[in-house]
Amino acid sequence: MISGNQIKFIRSLTRKKVRDEMGLFIAEGSTLVEDLLQSTFIFDHLYAVKDWLDVYAPVLQEKRIRHTEISQSQLERISQQVTPNKALAVLRKPDWKFNPDALSDKLSIALDTISDPGNMGTIIRVADWFGIQTILCTYDTTDCFSSKVVQASMGSIARVNIHCLDLKSVLSSLKIQLPVYGAVLNGKNVFSEKLTSHGIILIGNESQGISPGIRDCITHPLTIPSFAPETSHAESLNASVATAILAAEFRRQHTR
Numbered sequence: 001m002i003s004g005n006q007i008k009f010i011r012s013l014t015r016k017k018v019r020d021e022m023g024l025f026i027a028e029g030s031t032l033v034e035d036l037l038q039s040t041f042i043f044d045h046l047y048a049v050k051d052w053l054d055v056y057a058p059v060l061q062e063k064r065i066r067h068t069e070i071s072q073s074q075l076e077r078i079s080q081q082v083t084p085n086k087a088l089a090v091l092r093k094p095d096w097k098f099n100p101d102a103l104s105d106k107l108s109i110a111l112d113t114i115s116d117p118g119n120m121g122t123i124i125r126v127a128d129w130f131g132i133q134t135i136l137c138t139y140d141t142t143d144c145f146s147s148k149v150v151q152a153s154m155g156s157i158a159r160v161n162i163h164c165l166d167l168k169s170v171l172s173s174l175k176i177q178l179p180v181y182g183a184v185l186n187g188k189n190v191f192s193e194k195l196t197s198h199g200i201i202l203i204g205n206e207s208q209g210i211s212p213g214i215r216d217c218i219t220h221p222l223t224i225p226s227f228a229p230e231t232s233h234a235e236s237l238n239a240s241v242a243t244a245i246l247a248a249e250f251r252r253q254h255t256r
Contacts, residue, residue: 002070002078010047010078010090016143023093025145028079030086034156037063041091048087063197073109080147088117089201093145095138098163101173103134105198107250108250110136110167110180113205114239117142121152122240123203128156135160137202138167138214182210183242188222197254201246205238209226222246240243 012018013026024044027036032051032157036043039061045068046060053060060067075084109127114120120142122210127135132249142149171180179199202218204210210218224237224245 002068002074004066007078010088014080014147015091016146019093019145020070024090025027025093025150026080026147027089027091027150028084028087029151031143032155033087034152036089036091036158037065038061039158041094041158044090046087046090047075047078052086054066054080071177081151083090084225091206094161096163097160098161098165100170100171103174103198103200104177104236107132107198107247108134108136108142109243109247110171110200111138111141111204111214112202112210113138113208116206116239117146117148117240119206119240121149121154122217123243124153124160125150125156126240126244126247127160129244130155132247133159133161134168135162136170137162137164138172139164144150163200167229168217171200171202171214175217176220180217180244181222182218182220183223183246184210184215184218184221185223185236187223189225190222190246191225193220193236195224195250197250199250201243201250202209203243203246 013024019025025035035178043065048068049072051160053067075088078088087129100226109123110133111123114123124135124144141164144157144164150157174180179196180202181199181203184200202210224242
């Protein structure tokens, strides 16, 4: 049975300020929670309907995860989903430590003020798919622990380290030893450019692109050309789609 105070507290985690103060976030849905059970994330508490708990009771016992059986109507009261699905977990935010030296021989992603939670979650999922372990973000990039981002990441948030920092300062320092590939409209064709196996893929805001200060950190400007007729093509690509195309081309060139 869930108490009124617990319901109130879970609902409060929809606010970034509370998530930051408490060091907690929410993950919802049977598939997502199942995925996170296999991760190193620490569960603070799990709320689920009886048939779900009956299946996962051995795992919860083994991992010593506190859990509460709730009804479907109670799940609907604490859920942010239109159609709540069996389980909701409150987890502790991971303590990701940023080590710039660890990026020297790897491919990473940097995000300049990505504002759409769906884009952010999908970019995390893209990073996971292409074996990219680190994402760097400006402080004003949408919170990676909002429910919409966590949901869109489909569990990939447990396998990618995300750091919010002074991106301009960090890139200014890193570009001395690492190529910074910026996605811009007037860059070189990514499909004809020789790419390194390591470096940073820099993606800008959905509507404004890469901000002027951070644009100065780009060492290799890239663009994804349109193959549609010049008189008829989309104005631009979605940020997460652009990230996926660039990441795929980097991996393609260095996969044997």
